[in-house]
Amino acid sequence: MREPTFFVDQIPIYGDVILAPMAGYADVPMRALARSFGSAMQYTEFVAAEEILTEHRNIPRLLDFKADEHPRVMQIFSNSAETLLAAAHKILPLAPDIIDINMGCSTKRVSGRGAGVGMMKQPCEVAKTFERLTKELPVPITGKIRLGWDGAENFLEIGRIAQESGAALLAIHPRTKEQKYSGRANWDAIAALKQSLSIPVIGNGDIATPDDIDAMLDYTQCDAVMVGRAAIGNPWVIGRKNRADLSPEQYFELIKLHATEMDAYHGERGVILFRKHLKRYLREFSAEQIRPILQITELEPLLDAIKSLQPHAYPV
DSSP, X not given: OOOOSEEETTEEEOOSEEEOOOTTTOSHHHHHHHHHTTOSSEEOOOEEHHHHHTTOTTHHHHTOOOTTOOSEEEEEEOSOHHHHHHHHHHHGGGOOSEEEEEEOOOOHHHHTTTOGGGGGGOHHHHHHHHHHHHHHOSSOEEEEEEEEBTTBOOHHHHXXXXXXXXXXXXXXXXXXXXXXXXXXXXXXXXXXXXXHOSSOEEEESOOOSHHHHHHHHHHHOOSEEEEOGGGTTOGGGXXXXXXXXXXXXXXXXXXXXXXXXXXXXXGGGHHHHHHHHHHHHTTTSOHHHHTTGGGOOSHHXXXXXXXXXXXXXSOO
């Protein structure tokens, strides 16, 4: 019988690679692909707690899950413990296994109002959030953080506060708010956080290849690795496979599967929404080659156009 890699409270986690909760990308079809390659936890895209409370029209889709997605992690954000608590109560009927608090988003519209990484400037609010949610909710509460802000890298303090206040796991993207996604991710910070906490720690940042996954696990001793941008157009990395491991036919079949899932799930907008993924799947091709393909709005013509690049042209 397979042994869990680690536990989030009492929930066993089988595996050490996880698809990141990327806004605009980590929808039901993308998570299904990631899960087929072994993603060990299934995070939603991050959702504003305020929009949950006002029942914004996008919320059902953003918090949607397939029946077999477990453990399902719903990630929410706000600058207020009370708002997060109210939103968490409201999503409980959707049966999350875990609720995650985003304290890492660096975009101005989120962090500028004290949410996302902006919450790391409010240690008391962090403590209150985890204390209230862990006390009142029947599911584990976890969080995702950054280093902090340039000149105020308080990730160890926030990690300690979160753990003491009941957090069951922390993920860290080891860049500051100002760095966003530039510069090198500080893997030493992941190692320091892991060493300072007794709860599981997930590392995130500068993962591009399967070798990077194992390098981070070995270097930091974190419990799992979260893969974000590297998985867009390259979900094989989650299964520790390089694109070169696939035949041209396998490469096309995966693209076809993703496009078909997007079309089935999102309806008439599916093919258009798939374009951002397709650009990454076909990134080795020239702009002249893929520009006409990106203008197609229906599934079958799209697949025919993609297949016309086969079999000799696919990079393997």
